[in-house]
Amino acid sequence: MQSFSRPALLTALALALAPFPAFAAPVQVAVTDSAGNALPHAVVALVPAAGTSVPAPPPRTVVLDQRKEIFRPHVLVARPGDTLAVRNGDAKKHHSYSFTPMAKFSAEMGPNSPGPEVALPAVGEVAIGCNLHDGMLAYAVVVDAPVAGVTGPEGKVTLEAPAGAYTVRLWHPRGSRWDEPGKLEVAASGASASYSLVVEPKSAEPGAYDDPEQGFPLP
């Protein structure tokens, strides 16, 4: 099973992170909460400012896997027109659903089975849960930005962006709104920036979906 899934995921990641490797420069962004703690699962989107031209990437299929009763990833980012592919990597049944009108679905999946492919036609946040496991929660954040990514367990993400001026937009499940902390000039050699975000305190319950250790792809 792992031999099957790993190459598929890597392919997807490669598509997402390096659409135009030839023209892009690395942009390193770190996000913390207001207390300075690293904030994983934060969406970082760079919207090109006037004068900056970034070619729109082609539509993709983003995969939402379910392993060990956790949606992986907890937060994923997509662009309008992309497709969300839900699959079950657990040896148990899951019943994923979303009541978000744009991407409403409900699907029961047997162990290690592919699930529905859900179109993400417009900008918005799609909350996905499992009717069998209340602790499972995932967000598919659809944003109209050519460059976007999600912070990893250390609250950092490296984006590839052509040089130019961008508006930085930040989103986090415990904030549930878009923040625009400022502009970012990306040089030809790239850029790095760090931002802090005001979020709700995380749940004290261990193993919860917003646990920083959770919601990341397993090795």
Add this chain to the structure above:
Amino acid sequence: MRRHGLSFRGRVVVLLAAAIGAVQAFNAVAQYWVVRNAVLTRTGTELARAAEIFNGRVQVATEQLGETARILSLDFALREAVATGEHETALSALRNYGQRLNGARMLLVSLDGHVMADSQPPPSGPAASFAYRSLLGGPALRKGGTALAVLDGQPSRLAYVPVLAPRAVGWVVAVLPLGAEDAAALKALSPVDIDVSFVWQSDDGWRAAGTSLDQALAATIPATAAALEPAVPMLRADADGDAVQYLGTFPVAAGSPPVGLLLRHRADTALEAYEPLVYALLGVILTGLAAGLGGGVLAARTAARPLGQLAKAARDVEAGRYDLPTLAGAEPAVPADEVGRAMQAFRQMAGAVSDRERQVRHQAAHDGVTGLPNRQELDRLLAERAGQGAAPLSIVLLGLARLAELNNTLGHGLGDRLVARVGDLLRDAAGPGALVARVADNRFAVALPAGEEQAAEAARRLVGVFDAPVALDGLAIDVQAGAGVAGRDPALTPRELLRRADVALYLALQHDHGVTTYAPGLDPYRPEDVSLMSELRAGVERGEMALRYQPKVDLRGGRVVGAEALARWTHPRHGFLPPDRFIPLAEETGNIRHLTRWALSTALAQAAAWRTAGLDLGVAVNVSARDLADAGMADLVRGLMGDLRLPPRNVTVEVTEGAVMRDPDAAVAVLRRMADAGARVSVDDFGTGHSSLAYLRKLPVSELKVDKSFVLKLASSPTDQAVVKAVVELGHALDLSVVAEGVEDAGAFALLAGMGCDLAQGYHMGRPMPAADLAALAVGARWDAVPA
């Protein structure tokens, strides 16, 4: 004694019983209160513990509600309906769930607190926003929570759970009011009978919610809750009596009015377990009362009986029984306590009273100077003696003539000693059997168990004691004494006897006669007698006096041979007076002389008249002792006999034995002169006096008159017959004629005739009568001695 209805004994019993009863009652009440307080404390603790348990129960039930609500909230259809805004669908689902949750009210609340659906909206309509929205959100966002709060006027369990779709899109709130069923369920939890009420505090006071109490008591809940302090058990009376009440409080949601748990446990229920103790206490009280009564009776026995005896003893003393017969038996039973000492003291007091009374009585009864009985004591003693029988009793009253004078001369101290000495002398001289008393300052009475004559003799002896001067302190004091004598007349009281002796003494002292014997005529205390004496002489002169003649009959011939002349006084006011009313009086006052002279003149003149008429009748005239002292009397007789030419046998003078014996020598002289003058001398009342034959022989006596006391019952008395016979023989032996007086029947007449008695006088022959009647009798009558 029993004025107050309850005797001392009764009061002791009641007091003791009351005291013990009171102590027992106090004890019982104190014990009851201790027990009661213990019960209250215990019950209070129990209630507090129960409140804690109930609180926990409610908490658990609320959490269960929350759990169930949470599970229900995860229903996919509900999530979908909420997430997609299909509120009608959501509401129908909520109603359904509410029924599964014991009929809980279900609310659907938006994330911002607006009520989007309400399964049981209040009458006022659904609220726009949830009252406790502050509960929602924060950490509760994922799992929800529970709370206790007052919602729409009802203390309620709230369970709020987010509707996850999969993020929280709203809240489901389950609301379960604390109702009567819950109260009943809690009540059922408790092993003891605890009533449970849920209360909450509104702006205007406590209000009742669900309760296990009945309606009537439920109405009192607000007042009770208001009166209680939270967590402090309290005993309160409500409509159902005393009860232990406890107000516990619930933790409530922020912003909710306080919610309380009111617990009530009936005090009697609480005390029920102690009922046996109450009965035991009651038993103790009753036992105490019984013991009190018993003890009271015992105490009364030991205390009141001696007191009763004391009271009786007091009556003994009152009655003069100083030997205290009542206490005599009580002695061994008397304890050495206060009552015993009181008895002892009482006994001593009785003794002292007795001694003092004896002393007082002695002082009252005796003369302080001589130590002799006084007048009152003498009266008493004489009365005592009179009561013992009719023994002869005479009184000699001895008077000291010069005592006042002596007192003045000698001083009273010496005077008193003189009187004392006189008393001693009298006592010695009177001899045993005589009673000597000092009846006045200068008077001593000597009571003798003797006749008048013997008393007179004793009186002369007593007066004779003072012929010699009394030796006192080297002085020879001349005491002049006189004595009055009064003999016993059975009809007289001792007092009267003493009075008569006093009369006699008075005369004795006045006339310097050593001794005077009482005679009625002497008595100055009979006012009519006193006036009689002054009138006697006038009466004689006015011719109020008359003579009556009692016949003397010759016992041999049966013919009247003479008469005794007896004076009669027809007083102008008093009418007819018998001789004994005025003769003794006249004798003692000396007036008798006039009477005797008149009688002699009249009687002798009558004899002369009879003689003239041809009747040879003698007359006898009584001559008193006084007359015997009158030498002129003999001359009178001599003169009259000469004038009237009366032969000696026709004139007799009668003298009493006593009159002769009073002054025998003088009497003998006068009588001899009368006899010389030619009169016969007759001794009257012969046999009553104590004349000695020696004197009799000295007298010129011609005749003896046997006293009528020997003659009246002669026929029936052999003794009298012997006496009379002896007198007759004696008389004849002395050549005297013998006359019997008091002949009242033919029997006596015949006996006297048989004895040889010379003459008879008495009612058998005739009463004293006028001279003419006697003359007729002398002519026509004759008495024969008919043997009986």
